[in-house]
Amino acid sequence: MASQVLVAANRGPLSYALAADGTLGARRGGGGLVSGLSAALAEQPDTLWICAALGEADREAVRRGLSEPGVRMLEIDGTVYDDAYNGIANSVLWFLHHGLYEVPRAPVFDAEFRRQWDSYRTYNRTFAQALAAEAADGAAVLIQDYHLSLAPGMLRELRPDLRIAHFTHTPWATPEYLRMLPSDVREELLRGMLGADRLGFHTAAWAAAFTECAQAVESARRPEVAVYPLGVDADELRALAHRPEVNDRLASLRAEVGDCRTIVRVDRTELSKNIVRGLLAYRELLAGRPEWRGRVVHLASAYPSRQDLAVYRTYTAAVAELAEEINAEFGTADWQPVHVSVKDDFVRSLAAYRLADVALVNPVRDGMNLVAKEIPVVSEAGCALVLSTGAGAYDELRRDALTVNPYDVSETAEALHQALSMPPEERTERTKRLATAATALPPAAWFTAQLTDLRGS
Ligand code: G6P
Numbered sequence: 373m374a375s376q377v378l379v380a381a382n383r384g385p386l387s388y389a390l391a392a393d394g395t396l397g398a399r400r401g402g403g404g405l406v407s408g409l410s411a412a413l414a415e416q417p418d419t420l421w422i423c424a425a426l427g428e429a430d431r432e433a434v435r436r437g438l439s440e441p442g443v444r445m446l447e448i449d450g451t452v453y454d455d456a457y458n459g460i461a462n463s464v465l466w467f468l469h470h471g472l473y474e475v476p477r478a479p480v481f482d483a484e485f486r487r488q489w490d491s492y493r494t495y496n497r498t499f500a501q502a503l504a505a506e507a508a509d510g511a512a513v514l515i516q517d518y519h520l521s522l523a524p525g526m527l528r529e530l531r532p533d534l535r536i537a538h539f540t541h542t543p544w545a546t547p548e549y550l551r552m553l554p555s556d557v558r559e560e561l562l563r564g565m566l567g568a569d570r571l572g573f574h575t576a577a578w579a580a581a582f583t584e585c586a587q588a589v590e591s592a593r594r595p596e597v598a599v600y601p602l603g604v605d606a607d608e609l610r611a612l613a614h615r616p617e618v619n620d621r622l623a624s625l626r627a628e629v630g631d632c633r634t635i636v637r638v639d640r641t642e643l644s645k646n647i648v649r650g651l652l653a654y655r656e657l658l659a660g661r662p663e664w665r666g667r668v669v670h671l672a673s674a675y676p677s678r679q680d681l682a683v684y685r686t687y688t689a690a691v692a693e694l695a696e697e698i699n700a701e702f703g704t705a706d707w708q709p710v711h712v713s714v715k716d717d718f719v720r721s722l723a724a725y726r727l728a729d730v731a732l733v734n735p736v737r738d739g740m741n742l743v744a745k746e747i748p749v750v751s752e753a754g755c756a757l758v759l760s761t762g763a764g765a766y767d768e769l770r771r772d773a774l775t776v777n778p779y780d781v782s783e784t785a786e787a788l789h790q791a792l793s794m795p796p797e798e799r800t801e802r803t804k805r806l807a808t809a810a811t812a813l814p815p816a817a818w819f820t821a822q823l824t825d826l827r828g829s
Contacts, residue, residue, distance in 0.1 A: 374508035375420040377823065380499050382457065382519035384423030384443050385410045388433040396433050398440075401426075402640050402675060402716055404742045405516060405541045408602045412819035417442065422502050424448055424457075424495070424519075446502055448495060455491030457519065458680050465518040465561075468545040468552065470644040470737045481554050489557060493522060496564070500526035507534055512826050514819075515568070517541050522560065525567025537826045538565055539572040539600070542739040543764065544581040547588075559589055566592045570826055572600050574740040574764040596829055600822055601768060604745045605814035606807065613722040613750045621723040625671070628711065629727065632669040633792055636728035636755075638721045638743050639735075640677035641688045641714070646734045646760070646778050647674055648687070651694045651710070653734070653784035658702050658709060661789050666707045668792060670732075671724045675716040688714070725750040730791040731757045733765070736778045740764035744773075745810035754803035756791035758784065768809045772802040 383406055386398040400406065413419050421443045425431040433439070434447040448456075464485070467473050479485075500523045503513055512535045515523050524538045550558055562585060565571060573579040579597050586592070612618070635654065639645040654670050674691050678684045695712045702709045713720055731747040744765040747755055759766055759773035766775065774787040794802075813821070 374511070375418070375506055376508050376511050377416065377419045377514075378422060378503055378507055378511060379409060379413070379419060379514045379516060380422045380503055380520055380523065381405060381409065381516035382424050382461070383426065384421060384440075384445055385413075386440055386443070387426050388429040388438070390429040390432060396429060396436070396438060398433075402677065404602070404740055407742060408541075408815045408818065409516070411605055411608060411815035413442070415816040416819065416823075420444060420506055422446065422499060422506065424453065424499075426453075426457075444502065444506065446498055448498055452491040452494050454680075455488040456495035458678070459485075459488035460492040461519040462678055462681060464553075465521070466542065466644075468549050469518060469540075469542045471546070471549055472643050472736070473552075479552060481557075496520055496522035497526055499523045500530055503527050503534075504530040507531060509533055510535065512823055513537070514539060514822060514826070522564030525564040528567040535826045535829075536568045537570045537572060537822055538568040539822065540578065540582070540739065541574070541602075542578075543737050544573065544578045545585065546581055547585050550585045562586050562589045563592055566595060568595045570596045570598060570822070570829055572598055572822055574601050575599060575767050577767070578739065578764065596825075598825065600818050601764070601813055602740055602742070602815065602818045603811050603813040604742060604749055605816070606749050606811045608814075609746060609749050613726055615719075617719050618722045618726070621719050622726055625720070625723050625727055629669045629671070632667055632707070633729045634724070634727050635668060635670045635730040635732055635788060635792070636724045636747065637671075637732040638673040638724065638747075639675075641674040641684065641691060642677050643683065643687050644735050644737055646736050647672070647691050648694060649778065649781050649784065650732055650734050651691070651698060652781045653732075653788060654710065655694075655698050655701070656781055656785035657788045658698070660785060664789070664792065665702060665709075666704065669708070670710045671713075671727070672710060673713045673717070673721050673724060675714060722750065726752050728755040729753065730788060731755045732784075732788065733757065733763060734760040734776060734778050734784055735763050736760070737762040738764055744769060745806075748803045748806035749810055751803065754796070754800040756794045756799050756802065757806060758787045758791050765810075768812070769806055772805045772809070 388396045425447050515538045695710045728751045733744040741763040757773040760778040762778045776784045776787045
């Protein structure tokens with residue numbers, strides 16, 4: 373049966389892993405897109421979520437006819453997928469939108485890039501065709517993120533009757549950064565986006581960056597550009613954080629931490645999250661403010677992400693190495709300064725949220741950063757939030773956070789000191805206001821607002 377509401381995203385709510393005995397197990401993937409969309413669609417049961425098979429196990433699941441209700445996984449040729457996802461989406465578009473290039477070496481736009489760009493087109497066309505085939509007359513289609521920048525324009529050509537929205541979960545590149553792309557590719561990218569009826573972003577800054585970039589495209593359609601800052605659902609999150617397994621984990625974390633104060637961070641091990649500078653700031657805190665030695669523990673969850681890419685593997689190793697260095701430099705027989713967890717362990721993250729005295733969220737640039745919104749909602753004694761000016765969440769949370777320039781390690785160290793020293797009443801008051809701001813637009817309302825605007829426009 374054709375669907376009235378469809379979403380399209382590279383990542384689906386679940387992805388499969390092949391066990392040694394040949395069985396396929398499903399698990400939820402990380403990142404803000406999946407947490408936001410899954411929570412939103414739990415209240416929109418008739419929506420069809422079209423996603424890509426992410427690897428061999430997912431492709432095998434498609435072949436075996438395994439699927440979740442409301443999900444259609446597209447089997448895409450392995451090489452095309454790898455070029456589109458690793459080559460273009462994560463090595464070019466992600467880097468442009470987050471400003472991550474070390475420009476003396478990268479980017480390099482050569483024949484190999486052109487080949488991968490062609491795969492990115494094929495990947496986007498596969499989504500556009502699947503959406504065109506599944507959508508009812510006049511249906512609403514909400515396309516997600518930088519993996520699918522060309523799909524809106526392609527879908528409009530196939531199905532001009534549809535209402536098409538695109539939402540960007542990342543920042544949008546500055547015009548100077550986007551101008552690094554070969555000009556025909558840049559124009560194709562922007563025209564793909566401009567094929568939508570509406571374009572959504574997490575913050576006014578990212579929306580403005582897009583509008584500025586799009587001005588360079590002549591005689592194009594001009595979709596409505598709007599801001600929908602994704603927030604968290606307090607009741608849902610608190611219920612998750614108080615399940616028995618989280619209570620158990622909290623007890624064991626408490627035993628690990630003892631009487632120490634806690635600085636908590638939870639991220640994908642991701643270049644834009646700035647985990648290395650976060651650790652450098654913690655080291656500077658311990659060096660410059662010796663009174664904290666033995667009295668604070670840094671709980672850092674840095675779970676694996678995009679490990680097919682060498683830069684991510686190197687970064688992951690650098691995080692582990694620096695944590696070890698700090699432990700070797702300052703640790704004592706009964707005090708380990710940094711506890712790094714490299715597993716994707718949501719239960720541990722929730723337990724750490726509850727225990728957090730200080731939350732450290734210092735990305736160089738980030739679409740929103742839901743962790744900055746989740747910790748104040750869940751922390752038990754109230755937490756002081758150290759927040760980068762580069763996070764999308766900065767817009768809504770800056771008044772009650774201690775804000776830092778993400779490149780300024782010394783400023784971050786000083787903010788950590790202030791956060792640890794904040795009087796309990798002030799911390800409680802700030803946390804309440806942070807939690808209110810964080811829950812202003814929970815996922816279901818975030819999605820409904822976009823759907824209503826799309827249908828009404
Ligand atoms: C960010 C992106 C999402 C992506 C997530 C996890 O939040 O905006 O589109 O799903 O990171 O990254 P991954 O590459 O594992 O899907």
